[in-house]
Amino acid sequence: MSFMPRAPFLSSRGWAALIVCASATLASSGAWAQATRTWVSGVGDDVNPCSRTAPCKTFAGAIAKTAANGEINVLDPAGVGGVTITKSMQMDGTGVLAGVLVSGTAGITINAGVSDTVVLRDLDIVGNGTGTFGVRIFQAGKVVLDNVRIQGFTQAAVKVETSATSVSVLVQRSQLLGNVVPAQGEPERAAISVQSTTAQVYLSNTTVFGNDKAFNAVAGGKITSFNNNRVMGNTQDSAPTDTVYER
Numbered sequence: 001m002s003f004m005p006r007a008p009f010l011s012s013r014g015w016a017a018l019i020v021c022a023s024a025t026l027a028s029s030g031a032w033a034q035a036t037r038t039w040v041s042g043v044g045d046d047v048n049p050c051s052r053t054a055p056c057k058t059f060a061g062a063i064a065k066t067a068a069n070g071e072i073n074v075l076d077p078a079g080v081g082g083v084t085i086t087k088s089m090q091m092d093g094t095g096v097l098a099g100v101l102v103s104g105t106a107g108i109t110i111n112a113g114v115s116d117t118v119v120l121r122d123l124d125i126v127g128n129g130t131g132t133f134g135v136r137i138f139q140a141g142k143v144v145l146d147n148v149r150i151q152g153f154t155q156a157a158v159k160v161e162t163s164a165t166s167v168s169v170l171v172q173r174s175q176l177l178g179n180v181v182p183a184q185g186e187p188e189r190a191a192i193s194v195q196s197t198t199a200q201v202y203l204s205n206t207t208v209f210g211n212d213k214a215f216n217a218v219a220g221g222k223i224t225s226f227n228n229n230r231v232m233g234n235t236q237d238s239a240p241t242d243t244v245y246e247r
Helices: 012-029 059-063
Strands: 035-040 066-074 083-085 089-092 098-101 108-111 117-121 124-139 142-146 149-160 167-172 175-177 192-194 199-204 207-209 215-217 222-225 230-232
Touching: 035 059, 059 066, 059 083, 083 089, 124 142, 124 167, 149 167, 149 199, 192 199, 192 222, 215 222
Parallel strands: 035 066, 066 089, 083 108, 089 117, 098 124, 108 124, 117 142, 124 149, 142 167, 149 175, 149 192, 167 199, 175 207, 192 215, 199 222, 207 230
Antiparallel strands: none
């Protein structure tokens, strides 16, 4: 006759210790896996998993729970806060009022991988007269600003300052309004400022109005206009480095 070994007996204290250990293991590995699509809402909470039924409140809260090449969507009119983007990502406020309101700092900072693509769509980025940069790009492969409204920043609406790596930036269907406070010795302040010899900014169907200066680019950096833009009402005269005319 054979006997099955008896399972070891655990007291209530032993079971409690086991549950605590299991919980700690889950916490250390992340309570939620990163999702390819996450959501933010004006009534959300950043402790949530950022699902559609349990959304986060801010972009900063959602980005940590969103996988590279993923997308963050805005569910309803909301102030989604400033954020630093470090991976391929799309942030989309289509159909709602998605506002990034900051004071004394940049609205959205991009410092991603050299081959990463970042897309910002249908966002209102507001500096409230004290914000420094609307979108500040240190590194990425490609950046797309589609139907983005940037206003009230003191140094630039869009600033590209990559170092040795090249980046291509497309600004389309957008509005850059009332940006740039002039400062002596800082001629690079402009609605679109390219302080990189390897960067290329393309501008299409965009309004650049009421800024101190529209464009500034260092030697080697390029701002190419597709000749369907509206550049007017800016204090200082400036021009893109290239203009492409329709054939």
